Amino acid sequence: MSVCVAFPAWPALGAANIPLEAQSVILKVQLAAKANDLAALTKLMVKEFTWSFGGDLDAEQALAAWNENPEAIKELYRVASKQCTMREEKIVECPTNAGINYRAGFKNTESGWRMIYFVAGD
DSSP, X not given: OOOOOOOOOOTTTTOTTSOHHHHHHHHHHHHHHHTTOHHHHHHTEEEEEEOSXXXXXXXXXXXXXXXXXXHXXXXXXXXXTSOXXXXXXXXXXXXXXXXXXXXXXXXXXXXXXXXXXXXXOO
């Protein structure tokens, strides 16, 4: 008997200009969001994380807010599952052309690629 395991889509695979390390972190964010694993997400975020315009830049606050609002984690999974693009400022953003809808940004930091924001709005 064979077992078939379904893996999530590799979000940025079609974008040749997105580094493999960034693609790997995006996939990890996707998997953590799908599993609602806030501890795993913490390791993939910068400490000074933008999660609300006008709000504090703090990953722990973002995680606490997401814990209270599971819809946010579902949105994070959704955007991390879409095609991503490399922006001029060397930030990978998912999904491509999000406009003012939910979007996640990833940047290469001293600790490697990390998610630096997850916001909606302008």
